[in-house]
Amino acid sequence: MKEIVYIHKDRFERRPPVISAVMILADLGYNVTLIDEGVSDNWKEILLQKGVACHEIIPSGKRDIVSKFMIYYLFKKKCSEILIGMGNPVIWVEGHPALFSLGSLINKYRHILQIQELHDTSKLFMKATRKVINSASLVFMPEYNRSVLYQVWFGMKKRAVVLPNKPYFIPSKDELSRLKIKYASLVEEIGEKKVFLYQGYLDEDRDISSVISAIKRMGDEYRVVLVGKDLAGMMEKYKRIDEKIVYIEYLPAPDYLLFTSMAFIGIMTYTPTHLNNVFCAPNKIFEYSAFGLPMIGNDIPGLKALEYEKAGEVADFGDEEGIFKSIKKLVDDYDTYSMHSRAFFERTDNKLTIKNALDKSNLFEEYK
Numbered sequence: 001m002k003e004i005v006y007i008h009k010d011r012f013e014r015r016p017p018v019i020s021a022v023m024i025l026a027d028l029g030y031n032v033t034l035i036d037e038g039v040s041d042n043w044k045e046i047l048l049q050k051g052v053a054c055h056e057i058i059p060s061g062k063r064d065i066v067s068k069f070m071i072y073y074l075f076k077k078k079c080s081e082i083l084i085g086m087g088n089p090v091i092w093v094e095g096h097p098a099l100f101s102l103g104s105l106i107n108k109y110r111h112i113l114q115i116q117e118l119h120d121t122s123k124l125f126m127k128a129t130r131k132v133i134n135s136a137s138l139v140f141m142p143e144y145n146r147s148v149l150y151q152v153w154f155g156m157k158k159r160a161v162v163l164p165n166k167p168y169f170i171p172s173k174d175e176l177s178r179l180k181i182k183y184a185s186l187v188e189e190i191g192e193k194k195v196f197l198y199q200g201y202l203d204e205d206r207d208i209s210s211v212i213s214a215i216k217r218m219g220d221e222y223r224v225v226l227v228g229k230d231l232a233g234m235m236e237k238y239k240r241i242d243e244k245i246v247y248i249e250y251l252p253a254p255d256y257l258l259f260t261s262m263a264f265i266g267i268m269t270y271t272p273t274h275l276n277n278v279f280c281a282p283n284k285i286f287e288y289s290a291f292g293l294p295m296i297g298n299d300i301p302g303l304k305a306l307e308y309e310k311a312g313e314v315a316d317f318g319d320e321e322g323i324f325k326s327i328k329k330l331v332d333d334y335d336t337y338s339m340h341s342r343a344f345f346e347r348t349d350n351k352l353t354i355k356n357a358l359d360k361s362n363l364f365e366e367y368k
Contacts, residue, residue: 032051037058072100076101112139113139195223199266266296268288
């Protein structure tokens with residue numbers, strides 16, 4: 001049996017790319033063991049049905065610096081104990097927190113790295129990466145430019161495989177119908193309006209004030225809906241621009257996709273404060289495109305794909321007039337943008353990407 005131990009230092013349900021990779025590996029017939037910091041009951045049931053074994057290393061203690069390092073140390077210690085009992089499995093390490101925690105332990109095993117963020121501003125994470133990245137049999141990253149940057153920074157002989165942040169689960173029509181009943185009051189509040197949807201954190205680093213102002217100019221036929229935690233009191237500012245905004249603070253995955261399915265156009269923004277934002281790899285692109293939503297984003301390299309794919313437009317989010325013109329383009333040629341958006345989603349096949357990468361590796365030579 002081809003065994004992979006998937007190690008992720010966070011709760012399973014919080015990371016859609018983790019969910020996707022684990023589920024795809026199970027679908028491909030690998031014997032998957034998951035090590036992480038907790039799994040919700042409903043996900044435990046799904047993983048059980050997929051044959052995925054789970055080891056939960058629940059962190060405890062305070063959140064001061066010393067306690068945090070102790071949590072990292074204990075995570076490594078318990079991972080080591082689990083791995084010793086399994087012989088010589090292939091380990092798949094996701095994310096810099098797990099990579100930093102495990103350290104040199106990674107090099108004792110055949111390993112795959114799934115690196116989601118650049119972490120270009122973290123000396124600790126970058127130092128930890130340097131120690132293990134060139135001994136990895138495979139490296140996956142979610143965005144092309146990030147893969148190139150890592151190849152340059154770490155002198156990688158082989159560039160990372162691009163594995164986009166496409167979600168594994170998209171609710172069916174029946175599931176969406178049940179969710180409409182569950183969230184009937186919010187559905188009623190939105191009514192028949194054409195929704196401009198923003199999903200994600202609300203903070204000063206992702207200010208969409210000018211976008212809200214431009215949408216308000218479109219008339220009462222349209223409505224702005226924001227789904228996500230407000231980290232900086234942004235709703236007070238946004239309400240002063242448009243008091244009719246519908247705000248939904250938090251919904252668990254995949255429930256929030258109900259409102260994605262009801263939307264008209266999707267909004268994305270990442271302020272270019274560091275390279276990780278500039279070369280963003282948002283889940284939202286695929287959540288929006290799953291329902292054929294045209295998209296509008298700010299003008300950064302990571303969102304230029306919207307224009308390349310003809311699935312949306314990018315604009316200077318400091319220029320309300322430019323935003324308004326981009327929105328008008330989306331509305332006036334809506335069906336074309338929507339068609340290209342859905343086609344972009346359909347063309348992205350992460351299962352095939354993982355299968356091909358693993359088949360070409362020599363990780364499981366004894367099973368070929």
